[in-house]
Amino acid sequence: MEASFKKLYEKLNTKLKSIKSLSLTTSDGFTLFSENGNGFEVETDKLSAVSSSLTALSNAAAKQLMKSTFESTFIETSKGLMCMIQTKYQGKNCILSLISGANPNIGQIRFYLNELANILETVSLSAE
């Protein structure tokens, strides 16, 4: 199936409202696709590198301390939250990162992001 990352982002944005940033990154920190909300500036390469490090550390915590399997990392701030979940794209492990707007609903974000992660596992993406 073919899809556009931009369209997927826009669809997610109608559900979650004012997403600041959504990106798909390889496990080793290379950006595959990235979309930002109006007026939100983020260094995409840095976002990917940070997502990669934090996910690897979360994975290590899940495996080595909690004896379980990693699912997601949430960072909460007064301006919103950043969420990173594991996905696969074209058979390779990847990370889906989202930076929310203010007053986020964690349950909703988790639900729709997981839904998107599942979609990504089977699609072939174009940027536009």
Added chain:
Amino acid sequence: MHKKVAFIGSVGSGKTTIIKNLSSDEALDTDVESSVDIGKHLTTVGIDYGHLKVDDTTSLGLYGVPGQRKFSFVWDFVKEGLWAAVILVKNKDTESIAELDYLIDFFDISQDIPCVIGVTHVDQGAGGFTVKKIKETLKKKNLNLPVYTIDARLNTSAELIMRTLIAIDESN
């Protein structure tokens, strides 16, 4: 007393290997599959952490950073409060040799903290040229640091490095 040792050096120089080798407990592992060709399958993206008990009163926290510069935000916090540093250089690897200059500046390496340089992968070819290049860099920076040719996979090499750091500390 708990002391912090950083292992720094370019991708593939053996940081993760030497920490696994030295750690008394299972080391923290944040290696993932590399999606680009970096001459090896796995690459560190988080941090390596191992723990080495020296004696009843002293233990060392061994911190390995990702070699790729895009992860230098990890270097920033590993750099804080260092007791000692180990710089690994991959033998005959031009990039690895050139990176030494940058790393010495980034981590503020000086004569004041114990620091050793290890040239790895010398089992795959003589290390004379690499050692010469390293000495030139050190001279330019007015540093006098021990340079060893080692194999990061061997206990004897890892122990030589740690014993040297402790000896330098005791003589300072």
